[in-house]
Amino acid sequence: MSTAFQKEIHVALGDLKLQKTITTATDRFSEKRLDVVAPNVLPEYQELRDQAHHIKRHTIDHLDYYLETVEARVQSRGGHVVWCADAEAAVNAVIAIARKHDAKLAVKSKSMVSEEIHLNDALEKNGIEPVETDLGEYIQQLARERPYHIVAPALHKTRGDVADLFVEKLGVERNEEPEELTQVARRVLRRKFLNADMGISGANFVVAESGAVVLVENEGNIRMTTSAPRIHVAVAGIEKLIPRATDLAVFLKLLGRSGSGQPITSYTSFLSGPRRDGEINGPDEFYLLLVDNGRTRVLADKEKRQTLYCIRCGACSNVCPVYRRIGGHSYPGTYSGPIGAILTPQFAGLGHEPTLPFASSLCGACGEVCPVKIDIPRMLLALRRDIKKGEARENRWLPEKLAFRGWSWVMRRPRVFEWAGFFAQAFLSGQDDHSWVRTGPALLAPWTATRDFPPLAPRSFRELWRARQSSSGWIPTHAARKQKKDA
């Protein structure tokens, strides 16, 4: 029985062109990351990760305090804070803000939470035109696809794909040069920026003490989005908080390096409310949306709460042998890669896509690169446990459960274990000559579809050890038989 996710995996594995594109891109990201976190370049790297983890843990553990702090600070500078319990509340809030200020055109910078709440669809339905302005995200919007990668939304598209898309959607002449394609987007989007009534951004960090949002980027579209229009709406998950601006000395060193292998990105904006007296540019109004949408459920689980420390750098996807093969669109939910594999089940419910946390060899590459030290492999294990518990509650005769019950029973009875091995061996040795198995029965069939499976050893280690240790030589009968036969 295969789930929707397994079908997606099957399709993705068959697309060799796509696999090559993803591998090349994620390799580049990973190589660049390694260059800038190397011990000779950034000796304090591990210390920074520890500090980042501790700050996030502290903030998340006292989140109510920091949420109220940020609310008071934003308001004291003339900004507004809107609390959103779920996706519906969040999209309604944005629509209400747009109506209040008579906004028809909204420029948007990349924001995973706005993907999560399906903001663009809702805006369109309500007569507000949302325009994605990050180049990759703009490409995805034209193609009407969701982002493929947390940091590089159109990572799977070739220059040819983009050229075709621009011809179809923008009516420009076909040109495959990334340079030229970028200039086309610059021209189209420049007009949008200057005419937009409203700019919608996400937030990489929300600084409680400062009442500020911090936004990290390379293109300048976020600066445009947050500086040109009259209204700036920042949509942030409640987990984005950090206590103080000084904590950025740690996080900024990690985010650019982990995400795109840059010691610092081209632009980092620290924005605290609307334009102040005397300033000419900048929004008249500033809204900070604090979105829950399932986060407090994650928060309530002490063990897996650390999932909320994520700063969305995408490094885990770049090193993940699974992501690198199946790509971002195979994952159910908004978030792909290892972080998606632990976030989606917690947001959407364990039964939603129960295969997801099992689609990992637990190799640990993700945990190794996480800049805030989320123990992703341990979270996967905890989710596996919770999923199996749930399944066992629903179905008392779950075959896998019964199998492991039996296994556990045997593993605590060494003599049974010995004889089980012994009999299996005696049974099998009568059938073949200890060559590797090419066509396995039932449970082994998925293995032997592509790989040979080893035979049981003619004599187990314990038998050999006994024979070696004692001159009396406890040699089991079938082995003795075999010895005779061999001789």
Added chain:
Amino acid sequence: MPDREQVLSNVRSALGRRVGQPAPDPPPSRIVVPQWSREERIRRFSKNFRGETFVAPSADEARDFVAEKIDGYETIASKDEFLCDLGLVNLPDVRVNVDDPHELRVLCAVAGAGLTGATYAIADPGALAVLASNEEERLISLLPPRHVAVLPAHRVLTSLDELFAVLPDPALESSSLVLIGGPSRTGDIEMSLTLGVHGPREVYVVII
């Protein structure tokens, strides 16, 4: 229940915390400021910054450099004190003192170059730190395809740590602090590096 109360009460019950319960101090900030001489800071900035750096021995040489970089372009300049003192805003084709928001926007959108000061430069990682103010508008360093920033050598800091040591809460100073690490860039199409996406393609920093 209004969303505010609902979210906060969910957070509190998830964490087992009471209304109004304070938080202990967060872990101490990790601020480690290296001791680098002015020469060392400038050397590192020039190496690390992804735009072009020009270290001008004198105001005259700075003026010549800026004049050359903006030559032939309509230029919009900020009212930064240091720029004015150096007389850079008096170079030909430079517009300054535009206070009408609409006019400033249009000028920025059509200008070939933007000339600004910078609150600080940071040697490692190479970046400019620019606080928005009535003298330093956000769009001048953003809309024109080339950006020239000028600042005195004593404002070159060592590191991000030093920036946050001298500016522990940027929100007290301005609605906007931007760190500029180089030209606007993207790798969104096949990871191929392209400059000048939405912001400037060329960035020059003049340190005097």
Added chain:
Amino acid sequence: MLPIALERFMSTRVSLFVTCLVDQFFPRIGLAMSDVLERVGYECEFRRDQTCCGQPAFNSGFTGEAREVARYFLKTFEDADHIIVPSGSCSSMIRHHFADLFHKDTGAQKAASELGTRVYEFTEFLTSVAQIDDVGARYEEVVTFHDSCHALRELGIKSAPRRLLENVRGLELREMKRVEECCGFGGTFSVKLSELSSDMLNGKIQSIVATGASSVIGLDASCLMHIEGGLRRRGLPVRTLHLAEVLASR
């Protein structure tokens, strides 16, 4: 009198935990390991009551079943001085994950943490406790070495096996590309998501073959079983060997 922990640390008696896989499928690996340990001056014992560390159930989400087996393991090896394991994965299970299994049972958790300090992956023991980089082995082949994930990332074993290989007479080590990428085994993952697992194995095999090595060496029988299964299916003439087997050869 020496404190018991120190006395144990100084002991030259080692207890082999050969793992269920080595016991039943690859006993040669266990024998090679005991040969090497004896050669460098340790006295080996094998506790016949041993079975498995519980990892298959743990990784599949059956924590209760894993816990029962872990508890049994603790009892079996309670009084062993050093427990030597020819597997990074099983060592890490005992050292790191047992504590998770007993988070509601402080007594067992304490016992597990304490026992964890006496558990060593084989090459880790040789290089850090026995302080030996050269066991006097000879193996005249061009080889490549596969970093198994749990040894590498959960135990931090990277240089130890390479130092040992460097001192093997006649051996040439050629590193493969993407040496730290998983071979795709992952326990029940290899059958539950076999297509994905096979694709990962494919990548690993390509890297191995590209080195031109005649053997691929590893620290875990599980990864080696997976890799060998793939090599055999493709009819490729590359041998798979556990590092203990290389060190045992003269």
